[in-house]
Amino acid sequence: MQAVHSPDCSKIHTGYSEPVRTLCGSNNLLQPGRLLAPTSIKGRTIVQTCSRCFTQSPDQARICPSCGANLKEYSTTAVAVQKMRDNPRVVNLRLVVSHDSCPACQAVEGTYTKDKLPTLPVEGCSHANGCRCFFEPMLDEIYP
Incomplete structure (x- = not known):
């Protein structure tokens, strides 16, 4: 199990693929796919955010890893574009x-x-x- 700073520490989290324990005195576990701050995965910055659960995903992701939403339809960018279209x-x-x-x-x-x-x-x-x-x-x- 990898350790990262918790959100209350105002630290940037790094990408992870397994549950992680926070280092800041908190015993909260951060779940896989639940990236909490702009971060990098294998050198790429995460820029897509699911509008349903606010999980951040890399550009190549088409399905939200947390809630299974189609990011072409439910990313925050897609939702904003649809509002502008309407x-x-x-x-x-x-x-x-x-x-x-x-x-x-x-x-x-x-x-x-x-x-x-x-x-x-x-x-x-x-x-x-x-x-x-x-x-x-x-x-x-x-x-x-």
């Missing part, structure tokens, strides 16, 4: 990429209609920190 004030969505993004992400940068959006994380993203792309809504009306 908002009548949003005309288009702009896919924004970082200045140091990988070639796969640079290739999909641009403005999209609500029905022609690429999925996030970008398939084939090779950046060491994972896919950091995000959508910005483009509104037809801006209220004061």
Whole structure:
């Protein structure tokens, strides 16, 4: 059994695949797949979060390891994009990429209609920190 700091220590947790005991005087066990802070697994930063149980997963994960939700539908990014699609004030969505993004992400940068959006994380993203792309809504009306 591996040991890590508990969440009350404000320390970053590392990825683990078996139950772990906390080091900070707490006897709480952290369950496998239940990563509690942004972290790395084999050199990749975890960027997907399940909107149902808030478990964090690597870009490649399609199913939440904790609750079994489909991350293409229930990741926090997918839920936010669906809310923007449903908002009548949003005309288009702009896919924004970082200045140091990988070639796969640079290739999909641009403005999209609500029905022609690429999925996030970008398939084939090779950046060491994972896919950091995000959508910005483009509104037809801006209220004061």
